[in-house]
Amino acid sequence: MGEKPAFFDEMRHPEGSARQPYAQYCEWVESVETNDLRKKSREAEKFFRRTGITFNVYGGKEADERLIPFDLVPRIIDGREWRLLARGIEQRVKAINSFLHDIYHRQEILKAGRIPEHLISQNAAFLPQMIGVTPPGGVYTHIVGTDLVRTGADEFFVLEDNARTPSGVSYMLENRETMLKMFPELFSRIKVQPVGNYPTLLRRSLSKCAPTHCVGRPTVAVLTPGLHNSAYFEHAFLADQMGAELVEGHDLRVVDGRVAMRTTQGYQPVDVLYRRIDDDYIDPLNFNRDSLLGVPGIMDVYRAGGITLANAPGTGIADDKAIYSYMPEIVEFYTGQAAILKNVPTYRCSQPDTLKYVLEHLDELVVKEVHGSGGYGMLVGPAASKRELAAFRAKLEANPSNYIAQPTLALSTVPVLTRAGLAPRHVDLRPYVLVSPDSIDITPGGLTRVAMKAGSLVVNSSQGGGTKDTWVLEE
Amino acid sequence: MLGKTAGGLFWLSRFLERSENTARLVEAGFRMALTRAASGEDEWASVLTTVGCRDAYLARHETVTPHNAVDYLLRDKTNPMSVYSVMRMARDNARATRTALTREVWEAVNDGWMLLQDMLKRPVPQTELPVVLSSIRQQGAVVRGALQGTMLRNDIFDFSGMGSLIERADNTARILDVKYYVLLPTGAPVGSSLDNVQWEMILRSASAERSFHWLNPGNANPKAIAEFLILDARMPRSLAFCYDGLISCLTHLEKDYGDRRPSHDLAARLEAGLTGRSIDDILNSGLHEFIREFLRDNAAIASQIETDYRFYE
Numbered sequence: 001m002g003e004k005p006a007f008f009d010e011m012r013h014p015e016g017s018a019r020q021p022y023a024q025y026c027e028w029v030e031s032v033e034t035n036d037l038r039k040k041s042r043e044a045e046k047f048f049r050r051t052g053i054t055f056n057v058y059g060g061k062e063a064d065e066r067l068i069p070f071d072l073v074p075r076i077i078d079g080r081e082w083r084l085l086a087r088g089i090e091q092r093v094k095a096i097n098s099f100l101h102d103i104y105h106r107q108e109i110l111k112a113g114r115i116p117e118h119l120i121s122q123n124a125a126f127l128p129q130m131i132g133v134t135p136p137g138g139v140y141t142h143i144v145g146t147d148l149v150r151t152g153a154d155e156f157f158v159l160e161d162n163a164r165t166p167s168g169v170s171y172m173l174e175n176r177e178t179m180l181k182m183f184p185e186l187f188s189r190i191k192v193q194p195v196g197n198y199p200t201l202l203r204r205s206l207s208k209c210a211p212t213h214c215v216g217r218p219t220v221a222v223l224t225p226g227l228h229n230s231a232y233f234e235h236a237f238l239a240d241q242m243g244a245e246l247v248e249g250h251d252l253r254v255v256d257g258r259v260a261m262r263t264t265q266g267y268q269p270v271d272v273l274y275r276r277i278d279d280d281y282i283d284p285l286n287f288n289r290d291s292l293l294g295v296p297g298i299m300d301v302y303r304a305g306g307i308t309l310a311n312a313p314g315t316g317i318a319d320d321k322a323i324y325s326y327m328p329e330i331v332e333f334y335t336g337q338a339a340i341l342k343n344v345p346t347y348r349c350s351q352p353d354t355l356k357y358v359l360e361h362l363d364e365l366v367v368k369e370v371h372g373s374g375g376y377g378m379l380v381g382p383a384a385s386k387r388e389l390a391a392f393r394a395k396l397e398a399n400p401s402n403y404i405a406q407p408t409l410a411l412s413t414v415p416v417l418t419r420a421g422l423a424p425r426h427v428d429l430r431p432y433v434l435v436s437p438d439s440i441d442i443t444p445g446g447l448t449r450v451a452m453k454a455g456s457l458v459v460n461s462s463q464g465g466g467t468k469d470t471w472v473l474e475e
Numbered sequence: 476m477l478g479k480t481a482g483g484l485f486w487l488s489r490f491l492e493r494s495e496n497t498a499r500l501v502e503a504g505f506r507m508a509l510t511r512a513a514s515g516e517d518e519w520a521s522v523l524t525t526v527g528c529r530d531a532y533l534a535r536h537e538t539v540t541p542h543n544a545v546d547y548l549l550r551d552k553t554n555p556m557s558v559y560s561v562m563r564m565a566r567d568n569a570r571a572t573r574t575a576l577t578r579e580v581w582e583a584v585n586d587g588w589m590l591l592q593d594m595l596k597r598p599v600p601q602t603e604l605p606v607v608l609s610s611i612r613q614q615g616a617v618v619r620g621a622l623q624g625t626m627l628r629n630d631i632f633d634f635s636g637m638g639s640l641i642e643r644a645d646n647t648a649r650i651l652d653v654k655y656y657v658l659l660p661t662g663a664p665v666g667s668s669l670d671n672v673q674w675e676m677i678l679r680s681a682s683a684e685r686s687f688h689w690l691n692p693g694n695a696n697p698k699a700i701a702e703f704l705i706l707d708a709r710m711p712r713s714l715a716f717c718y719d720g721l722i723s724c725l726t727h728l729e730k731d732y733g734d735r736r737p738s739h740d741l742a743a744r745l746e747a748g749l750t751g752r753s754i755d756d757i758l759n760s761g762l763h764e765f766i767r768e769f770l771r772d773n774a775a776i777a778s779q780i781e782t783d784y785r786f787y788e
Contacts, residue, residue, distance in 0.1 A: 049589065050582050050585060050586060050589075051578075051582065051585075052570065052573075052581065052585050227567065227570055227571055232570070236570070236573040236574055237573075239574045240573060240574040244574075245477055245480075245574070246477075246480075246573075246574045247477065247479075248479070250479075250788060251477055251478070251479050261477060262477065262478045262479070262785050262788070263476055263477055263478060263785070264476050264477075264478050264481045264630065264634075264732070264784040264785055265732050266785070
């Protein structure tokens with residue numbers, strides 16, 4: 001077995017000295033007892049449980065409330081690194097919004113032959129109901145979570161553009177709260193850019209996108225599938241922090257051409273709905289008829305400009321995994337510049353030659369479902385057993401266009417606290433971006449997800465992944 | 476405020492109140508069983524009746540034993556009235572109305588639930604019962620303290636207040652309903668010692684024993700007890716107190732919303748029947764009938780509140 005460090009460690013150089021962003025932290029962590037850190041870790045867990053920062057797991061026997069493991073070693077990014085990332089993210093998010101407007105209007109990019117037409121017309125994420133519709137303020141993706149991975153000092157890749165309803169921002173905020181409680185001395189020593197005004201910015205950003213007829217302070221509500229949804233805590237948290245109402249489908253109905261909520265004083269109109277349910281479930285009259293979560297007729301009100309939906313329906317066409325591979329072209333087409341952030345090379349299994357290559361190299365690749373998310377339905381070749389590989393091969397052969405494949409990336413590591421002390425684990429990063437008609441706000445940092453198992457590359461919370469506080473240092 | 480949220484707050488408070496009331500009844504029953512020569516079987520049967528789950532209990536257990544009764548009242552997940560089930564529902568309602576609660580209130584409810592889950596994991600041995608019961612009561616006090624100390628006095632507070640008061644009035648009336656015969660006037664000038672124990676039980680079930688004895692030192696008699704629990708608006712678990720409070724919540728809402736809803740008139744009528752009557756009047760025209768009627772009216776007012784403020788579709 002070779003001993004060369006196969007992965008980029010964000011805290012330390014291979015010979016053991018601290019990398020610059022971590023210099024002050026390392027000095028501090030070397031001065032504290034591991035046992036004291038463990039004590040803090042237990043305190044943090046107690047804090048999360050008391051606050052009720054839990055998520056529900058699907059498929060469990062009972063509605064199981066679990067904690068997402070929280071690791072108290074921060075992930076640190078220096079100000080200069082962050083500036084570059086933020087620029088790249090902003091460029092990408094602008095391009096995505098232009099792309100969505102184009103795709104639902106004139107379709108210039110198809111006419112220019114930069115993207116094959118069938119990829120749009122035959123894509124379930126493309127909503128014909130959105131053709132010709134311009135959302136209030138022209139904003140499609142009010143909230144984006146751009147998943148980034150790092151493989152070296154200056155090597156970042158975009159893994160996914162979450163342009164539908166990215167989740168996890170409450171963990172970003174509560175992780176920071178927890179760290180401030182646990183380690184006040186660290187924050188007085190190290191200057192970390194704050195994240196706490198996210199809910200205020202979110203409210204402001206959503207309000208700026210209110211329908212034009214809306215005068216005065218718009219009424220904002222968060223639409224949740226309900227108490228048993230895995231992200232219910234987050235929905236309640238955001239509504240609470242924004243001072244918005246938390247509604248379910250049955251609290252809403254269409255009254256006199258507006259979407260209104262049932263209050264103790266009758267039905268009152270809603271201007272902006274931050275909906276945390278999928279397109280498919282949002283309106284049983286226009287989409288999935290069996291949906292009990294949505295609001296019958298809401299899509300008609302939306303198309304008539306009577307309500308803002310965040311994010312707009314149909315944005316899924318921009319974060320679809322098959323479209324993803326065209327992102328460099330999309331960025332260039334709409335911004336006239338080369339993409340600042342790189343894409344992970346992606347094999348489209350729909351093409352016969354590529355499929356052949358993918359099947360031959362299955363044990364080296366990561367294969368994903370085009371419409372999958374949450375780490376479900378995904379194969380990590382190098383970690384899979386023979387049986388798993390064989391089973392996946394059959395799935396691929398049966399429906400190749402349902403899959404894309406990517407090389408297994410050497411994700412960077414950051415240490416976590418384990419029984420044996422600090423040990424490296426793989427991480428990714430999801431920064432949160434707010435888009436309004438005249439601004440793009442990117443919260444410095446975001447949610448660092450970490451695979452808690454040694455060697456594992458899967459960071460999703462549904463697959464046992466944990467989270468860390470993410471620090472962007474003041475410059 | 477959303478109708479659903481108003482409903483969630485109303486029921487959150489009802490469930491919190493209910494869990495405390497059940498714990499208090501178990502405490503009174505337990506004490507009764509210790510002080511009486513008999514097995515206490517009758518007492519446990521009457522506690523089960525007061526809580527409203529005697530038939531369901533008998534469908535599960537053949538006889539009423541102290542152990543089974545306590546277990547059924549505290550821990551049984553199949554019993555929707557058990558402290559466990561009621562607290563679970565309280566916590567679900569708190570989760571559903573989190574945006575209307577302060578962090579302190581939410582944490583008090585959540586802490587209470589976590590502690591309870593822990594304490595009720597296994598059957599509670601008799602020796603630990605007093606500790607468990609008093610800690611259930613304490614949790615209730617912590618939540619109430621957080622509500623009083625941190626919540627804004629707006630419609631949120633009114634809906635939550637109405638839930639506790641409706642539930643509490645129901646509970647006190649149920650205690651009287653089950654034990655009314657003990658309070659009926661008898662020819663005897665002095666109650667027997669058995670009567671004394673029964674009276675004590677009633678007072679304890681309503682946490683009223685201390686205050687009653689302050690007001691009536693050395694003079695426990697059924698009429699004074701009935702008067703205290705029904706008509707004395709100073710006593711926080713009396714029917715008069717509950718309706719006084721309910722009217723004040725409804726009056727706040729009337730001011731706040733600018734209109735008066737039907738539940739307000741119903742409650743005002745019931746309250747007038749409490750303030751305008753003497754205990755002799757009530758006893759002469761039949762204590763039991765009076766209580767039955769009160770329970771019916773109280774339930775009707777609760778459901779009118781649900782309609783008036785659009786708790787459900």
